[in-house]
Amino acid sequence: MMAQVRETEQEPFTFTGAKELEPIPIDAPGKIVQSRSVSSADYGITHEVPLDSTTEWTLENGVKVVWKEEFGKRSNVQVEAFRAGGYAYPGELNQHRLLNTFLRHLTVGGLSYSELTGWGLRNKLTLRPFLNSRSEGFSGSFAPGSSEPFFTLLHTFFTDVSVDEKKLEHVKEQLLKRVANPSPDTLYKDSVNQRMYRDNRFVEGFSESLLSSITSREMEQLYQSHFYNPRGFTFIFSGPMRTEEAKPLVEKYIASITAQAEEQELTYIDSPFTTGELEYRYQAPDVVSSKATVTQLHHETCDYTAENHLLNRVTAYILSSRYLKSIREDKGGTYHVGD
Numbered sequence: 001m002m003a004q005v006r007e008t009e010q011e012p013f014t015f016t017g018a019k020e021l022e023p024i025p026i027d028a029p030g031k032i033v034q035s036r037s038v039s040s041a042d043y044g045i046t047h048e049v050p051l052d053s054t055t056e057w058t059l060e061n062g063v064k065v066v067w068k069e070e071f072g073k074r075s076n077v078q079v080e081a082f083r084a085g086g087y088a089y090p091g092e093l094n095q096h097r098l099l100n101t102f103l104r105h106l107t108v109g110g111l112s113y114s115e116l117t118g119w120g121l122r123n124k125l126t127l128r129p130f131l132n133s134r135s136e137g138f139s140g141s142f143a144p145g146s147s148e149p150f151f152t153l154l155h156t157f158f159t160d161v162s163v164d165e166k167k168l169e170h171v172k173e174q175l176l177k178r179v180a181n182p183s184p185d186t187l188y189k190d191s192v193n194q195r196m197y198r199d200n201r202f203v204e205g206f207s208e209s210l211l212s213s214i215t216s217r218e219m220e221q222l223y224q225s226h227f228y229n230p231r232g233f234t235f236i237f238s239g240p241m242r243t244e245e246a247k248p249l250v251e252k253y254i255a256s257i258t259a260q261a262e263e264q265e266l267t268y269i270d271s272p273f274t275t276g277e278l279e280y281r282y283q284a285p286d287v288v289s290s291k292a293t294v295t296q297l298h299h300e301t302c303d304y305t306a307e308n309h310l311l312n313r314v315t316a317y318i319l320s321s322r323y324l325k326s327i328r329e330d331k332g333g334t335y336h337v338g339d
Helices: 002-007 093-105 113-122 144-159 165-180 184-196 208-213 216-227 243-253 306-330
Strands: 032-037 054-059 064-069 077-084 125-131 135-142 234-239
Touching: 032 243, 054 243, 064 243, 077 144, 093 125, 093 165, 093 208, 093 216, 113 125, 125 144, 135 144, 144 243, 165 208, 165 216
Parallel strands: 064 234
Antiparallel strands: 032 054, 054 064, 077 135, 077 234, 125 135
């Protein structure tokens, strides 16, 4: 076989260079229809640093952009974008969940995930879409000197995203293997979730029929239904870049994205916890050691506020410290204790 390989004529490897995201031809910038200076009081914020030097723009395509100048604390501009939606969109829930699994494998402006990652590193920027049970959006950052490439990428996520057939088949193959041969950890988590919730459709495994039937075109259409219409998105930029420098970029690359007039009808899916006390002992198959994991879960409802979120985190920290001292240090009963 080695002799056969040696005698086979091979084309010499030619390095073609790193791929670049091509500039986008935009006929005309969009318009900002309303502009105002905002403060913490305008957003009902009482537990944050005052919003000095912050401007809110409303764009003609239904997008809101909040730009906060912040110098001296960080070198990059941080970006968050969000809109109600996610798994609440019309259609089969598991198709939206499958799209979320595939987001990192999308082809954006002709660049694969690895090519886009390399391009982002060279340009000192990052931007990734996300999808969850109630919302969708983007998260990223960029150096002020890379603002033009960043906004080019942002515009491309709304206008030129495709699904590579070979990449989709590879992902489907890997997921089908997990369906056929779930790991011990997956079996444990599935058995616990079945008892924790009365109905939790977010943790169901993908069916073999869904994985076998979904096509690249269907996946592209799913992505477009979530991200090709900018209407309703709110973008928040915070970092060392002047508002006057950002304004023409926002007009050119965000306000110019075509918006659809209609909005999707959303149906939110809840996962109610099992009520009352429940004790469950799980015996893992093929156990080779006596190591055990003990988990205690307590749940209660409260208002979703910044204050309650902070109080919950402080309570978790206090309990973690107490457990660490009493269970690990005093009794030596465990290697790790945490919330």
